[in-house]
Amino acid sequence: xxxxxxxxxxxxxxxxxxxxxxxxxxxxxxxxxxxxxxxxxxxxxxxxxxxxxxxxxxxxxxxxxxxxxxxxxxxxxxxxxxxxxxxxxxxxxxxxxxxxxxxxxxxxxxxxxxxxxxxxxxxxxxxxxxxxxxxxxxxxxxxxxxxxxxxxxxxxxxxxxxxxxxxxxxxxxxxxxxxxxxxxxxxxxxxxxxxxxxxxxxxxxxxxxxxxxx
Amino acid sequence: xxxxxxxxxxxxxxxxxxxxxxxxxxxxxxxxxxxxxxxxxxxxxxxxxxxxxxxxxxxxxxxxxxxxxxxxxxxxxxxxxxxxxxxxxxxxxxxxxxxxxxxxxxxxxxxxxxxxxxxxxxxxxxxxxxxxxxxxxxxxxxxxxxxxxxxxxxxxxxxxxxxxxxxxxxxxxxxxxxxxxxxxxx
Amino acid sequence: xxxxxxxxxxxxxxxxxxxxxxxxxxxxxxxxxxxxxxxxxxxxxxxxxxxxxxxxxxxxxxxxxxxxxxxxxxxxxxxxxxxxxxxxxxxxxxxxxxxxxxxxxxxxxxxxxxxxxxxxxxxxxxxxx
Numbered sequence: 001x002x003x004x005x006x007x008x009x010x011x012x013x014x015x016x017x018x019x020x021x022x023x024x025x026x027x028x029x030x031x032x033x034x035x036x037x038x039x040x041x042x043x044x045x046x047x048x049x050x051x052x053x054x055x056x057x058x059x060x061x062x063x064x065x066x067x068x069x070x071x072x073x074x075x076x077x078x079x080x081x082x083x084x085x086x087x088x089x090x091x092x093x094x095x096x097x098x099x100x101x102x103x104x105x106x107x108x109x110x111x112x113x114x115x116x117x118x119x120x121x122x123x124x125x126x127x128x129x130x131x132x133x134x135x136x137x138x139x140x141x142x143x144x145x146x147x148x149x150x151x152x153x154x155x156x157x158x159x160x161x162x163x164x165x166x167x168x169x170x171x172x173x174x175x176x177x178x179x180x181x182x183x184x185x186x187x188x189x190x191x192x193x194x195x196x197x198x199x200x201x202x203x204x205x206x207x208x209x210x211x212x213x214x
Numbered sequence: 215x216x217x218x219x220x221x222x223x224x225x226x227x228x229x230x231x232x233x234x235x236x237x238x239x240x241x242x243x244x245x246x247x248x249x250x251x252x253x254x255x256x257x258x259x260x261x262x263x264x265x266x267x268x269x270x271x272x273x274x275x276x277x278x279x280x281x282x283x284x285x286x287x288x289x290x291x292x293x294x295x296x297x298x299x300x301x302x303x304x305x306x307x308x309x310x311x312x313x314x315x316x317x318x319x320x321x322x323x324x325x326x327x328x329x330x331x332x333x334x335x336x337x338x339x340x341x342x343x344x345x346x347x348x349x350x351x352x353x354x355x356x357x358x359x360x361x362x363x364x365x366x367x368x369x370x371x372x373x374x375x376x377x378x379x380x381x382x383x384x385x386x387x388x389x390x391x392x393x394x395x396x397x398x399x400x
Numbered sequence: 401x402x403x404x405x406x407x408x409x410x411x412x413x414x415x416x417x418x419x420x421x422x423x424x425x426x427x428x429x430x431x432x433x434x435x436x437x438x439x440x441x442x443x444x445x446x447x448x449x450x451x452x453x454x455x456x457x458x459x460x461x462x463x464x465x466x467x468x469x470x471x472x473x474x475x476x477x478x479x480x481x482x483x484x485x486x487x488x489x490x491x492x493x494x495x496x497x498x499x500x501x502x503x504x505x506x507x508x509x510x511x512x513x514x515x516x517x518x519x520x521x522x523x524x525x526x527x528x529x
Contacts, residue, residue, distance in 0.1 A: 051239065149475075
């Protein structure tokens with residue numbers, strides 16, 4: 001159950017800790033982080049997730065997908081971090097930190113990431129999303145191969161391949177939703193909600209037809 | 215996953231930096247500590263505050279592990295999962311743990327915590343020495359005597375706690391410690 | 401010519417490029433947020449190697465995880481080897497993937513489409529090991 005607005009004003013009091021725990025349980029949340037992100041912190045989030053998934057005996061196929069998607073999603077976030085302006089009060093900066101919520105309902109892992117970007121960046125990102133969102137498996141592959149190929153002319157010294165979103169969609173088998181929510185005059189909250197299903201056929205049955213067409 | 219946005223809103227409203235739910239293995243405990251520490255480094259937190267928060271987290275996490283060992287010996291289910299969170303406001307950090315404990319441990323725990331909360335700074339120091347001298351803090355399994363005293367001393371604030379019944383055998387024990395970021399007593 | 405030997409970290413792979421045997425191996429995790437720093441020296445090394453290669457060159461990728469940022473450079477490395485191959489030097493690529501890792505297999509297949517050098521897909525089974 002969502003907590004009432006009046007209960008959300010301060011750090012949890014004792015009664016609420018239990019309620020908050022219930023909410024987490026209900027949503028099957030394992031891990032949440034909200035705050036500064038840098039290479040090291042991303043690395044730690046990855047390692048924590050790795051330990052957790054290994055400890056709970058998650059199937060290797062699922063674990064690899066979850067970790068790879070986390071890497072792309074968090075690194076994508078990292079490339080879009082809003083630079084803090086000096087005029088903004090400190091609290092609002094914490095509120096505008098990127099976040100990650102990882103949940104595990106019985107059938108799948110859910111990865112929910114978000115970060116605050118400028119409306120300008122949002123426009124640019126929306127175009128990127130539009131370019132890949134509706135693509136079929138085959139078209140995504142072409143997009144991926146083309147983009148990789150184009151990058152070879154001049155390997156960039158900074159930043160990623162611009163392939164993170166396409167990569168996430170491919171790995172998650174299209175179970176990804178993108179969301180852009182205007183926050184104020186300057187900022188948009190960009191979030192990604194990704195599901196990695198636990199029970200999928202093994203790669204053999206999926207790909208053998210592609211590799212060795214009958 | 216209906217309320218995941220709600221959950222996020224709660225986390226934002228409360229400035230919860232890190233929340234972990236599950237079993238606290240050694241590796242997970244290490245990761246949780248490392249993340250919280252790195253977060254504070256990145257935010258250029260004052261080193262005295264950082265050390266206090268870190269030490270309190272260590273005690274808190276050890277408590278979780280200790281209690282879950284006891285519970286595991288006589289019941290099995292995901293009820294064993296514990297929760298740990300750390301939050302930050304302009305003027306303070308909070309470290310919160312929640313974990314199941316056996317009902318027959320409640321009176322003893324409550325007694326210890328109430329005793330600790332009744333003491334002032336000097337009283338806590340005396341109490342600490344006493345417990346060490348008697349060797350109680352070490353030998354008594356699940357006693358957590360020294361850990362709580364240490365948390366109270368480092369925090370300089372009362373420990374807040376609560377027991378919520380889960381079933382006939384188990385209750386959910388929440389413990390919250392506050393670390394002020396300004397005028398920290400030492 | 402000097403060999404390259406780099407120990408892996410939580411973000412970067414183990415690398416062993418042996419100039420004397422022509423065996424070049426990259427294994428482990430490759431997930432740095434910025435891959436240029438890590439891969440640029442490898443590409444430079446390959447340029448030097450190409451001026452006096454061994455009679456046979458074997459390039460091995462045995463990766464557990466990699467990100468899209470690394471994939472640009474992995475392709476970059478393959479392109480260098482492709483040059484060697486098309487110039488008539490005997491070269492071979494082995495791309496290892498776990499039986500459970502369909503995405504690693506897929507990437508291998510993608511790369512195969514881009515470069516004109518034989519890539520041998522080798523399945524391993526780490527869960528049974």
